[in-house]
Amino acid sequence: MLLAIFNFYVVANLRTKQEIEKWQSLVQVCRRWRSLVFGSPLHLNLRLFCTPVTPARRTLDVWPDLPLLINGNISLASSVDNIVAALEHSNRIREVDLWEVAGSSSQLEKVIATMQVPFPKATHLRLAASIYDQGQQTVPDSFLGGSAPCLRYFLLDGIPFPGLSKFLLSTTHLVDLHLRIPQSGYIPPEEMVTCLSVLTSLDKFTLIFEPFQSHPDRETQRSPLATCSVLSVLSSLQFEGSSGYLEDLVARIDAPRLYQFLITFHYQTNFSIPQLFKFISRIPTLKAPVEAHAVIERYVTRVKFISQTFGHGEFHVQIPCRGIAWQLSYLVQIFASSSFPLFTVENLYFEDQGSSLAMSSRVESTRWWEFLRLFVAVKNIYLFKTIAFHIAYSLQALGGGRSIEVLPALQNIFLRPPSDPSRPVHCHAMEQFVAARQLLGHSITITVSRW
Numbered sequence: 001m002l003l004a005i006f007n008f009y010v011v012a013n014l015r016t017k018q019e020i021e022k023w024q025s026l027v028q029v030c031r032r033w034r035s036l037v038f039g040s041p042l043h044l045n046l047r048l049f050c051t052p053v054t055p056a057r058r059t060l061d062v063w064p065d066l067p068l069l070i071n072g073n074i075s076l077a078s079s080v081d082n083i084v085a086a087l088e089h090s091n092r093i094r095e096v097d098l099w100e101v102a103g104s105s106s107q108l109e110k111v112i113a114t115m116q117v118p119f120p121k122a123t124h125l126r127l128a129a130s131i132y133d134q135g136q137q138t139v140p141d142s143f144l145g146g147s148a149p150c151l152r153y154f155l156l157d158g159i160p161f162p163g164l165s166k167f168l169l170s171t172t173h174l175v176d177l178h179l180r181i182p183q184s185g186y187i188p189p190e191e192m193v194t195c196l197s198v199l200t201s202l203d204k205f206t207l208i209f210e211p212f213q214s215h216p217d218r219e220t221q222r223s224p225l226a227t228c229s230v231l232s233v234l235s236s237l238q239f240e241g242s243s244g245y246l247e248d249l250v251a252r253i254d255a256p257r258l259y260q261f262l263i264t265f266h267y268q269t270n271f272s273i274p275q276l277f278k279f280i281s282r283i284p285t286l287k288a289p290v291e292a293h294a295v296i297e298r299y300v301t302r303v304k305f306i307s308q309t310f311g312h313g314e315f316h317v318q319i320p321c322r323g324i325a326w327q328l329s330y331l332v333q334i335f336a337s338s339s340f341p342l343f344t345v346e347n348l349y350f351e352d353q354g355s356s357l358a359m360s361s362r363v364e365s366t367r368w369w370e371f372l373r374l375f376v377a378v379k380n381i382y383l384f385k386t387i388a389f390h391i392a393y394s395l396q397a398l399g400g401g402r403s404i405e406v407l408p409a410l411q412n413i414f415l416r417p418p419s420d421p422s423r424p425v426h427c428h429a430m431e432q433f434v435a436a437r438q439l440l441g442h443s444i445t446i447t448v449s450r451w
Helices: 002-010 031-038 056-062 081-087 107-114 164-168 189-198 243-250 274-281 324-336 365-372 387-396 400-404 428-439
Strands: 048-050 068-073 093-101 124-129 153-157 176-181 204-209 236-241 260-265 289-296 300-307 313-320 347-352 380-383 412-415 445-448
Touching: 002 031, 048 056, 048 081, 056 081, 068 081, 081 093, 081 107, 107 124, 164 189, 189 243, 236 243, 243 260, 243 274, 300 324, 313 324, 324 365, 347 387, 365 387, 380 387, 387 428, 400 428, 428 445
Parallel strands: 048 068, 068 093, 093 124, 124 153, 153 176, 176 204, 204 236, 236 260, 260 313, 289 347, 347 380, 380 412, 412 445
Antiparallel strands: 289 300, 300 313
């Protein structure tokens, strides 16, 4: 009964130092409680939490040999001596989570030098360089003794690791992999696929390249491999980089259970991505979207597609680029010549963040027409804030019989009421477009509501 109460009090798997070490107050009550707690370390999930300010050598001598969690923002510490002292107990370490590591002050060098031996029980590893020290310190091939068989979570942010491919081949139980590759850490897509093919438990994968990073092998187009590696349990994939790299990557993999796919393309003037949409067509949860959500900002446009076939799948495309006209142009270039099934989308949502559209120059109507013309099956369109006026003026410019050229299946326009009751809900231009469509025998209903 006491152990059940202790377990309720401790609450396993919490993250802060105070919560993880709540058990320490129990062992100070009496000798019997102390004996019960230390007699059930696994049941009570006893762990010690080490930070850059924890006096590790003195603290670790006081307590039994319990699992260690090492965590902290290195930039806030004057030295990493306490972290290094804790890392020396490699057989006891379960998690290492260090961020804002500054290579210029040799802090990262000291930490990595201590991690050249195996960490046989480590399940969680995160090393993130300071934003000002990306790529300054390299992880050697002997990192963690060259293998990490128990690792389930691995994040490496801004730190080159030439031996990463070989290292990943040993992490066969990895569930979550997050890589932000600096300029000096390029990994060819075929090499990355080789690593992914052995990660049979991989559920989440994030691959981010630094902006404007070159793609050395893209000058001569290679043919995709005849066979694909099947990532059978992958559910979430996030990529940021060039479209060329992504093409080479997805041409070599299949992910039948993927339900969340997020893409951010670096700035480029030409998008040719047939392999991407072939890849999506092989994924049941993504291949038939019913909703599209377009978020318009001053420096970026995001489009999210939601499918309801075999679950709730989401496919996101993000274009960081200044100027809404350019953003719309790139989105049209991506989808107009692709096989992505926009003809299944029946609900289209538009949103602008803050006053980004109001503060920008008016986008010529043809930009909006080209984008809206992609959605031939949309029945319902939802408009937020100022974007309703921009789209309304664009649609008004069509006029007469041309009004059917854009959104031919449109039946309903839903408008969010303004926060200021004195402002008009929708403009005269929208009413003119609806009237023009009515003359052609296609009625459209305008509804003001919150959704």
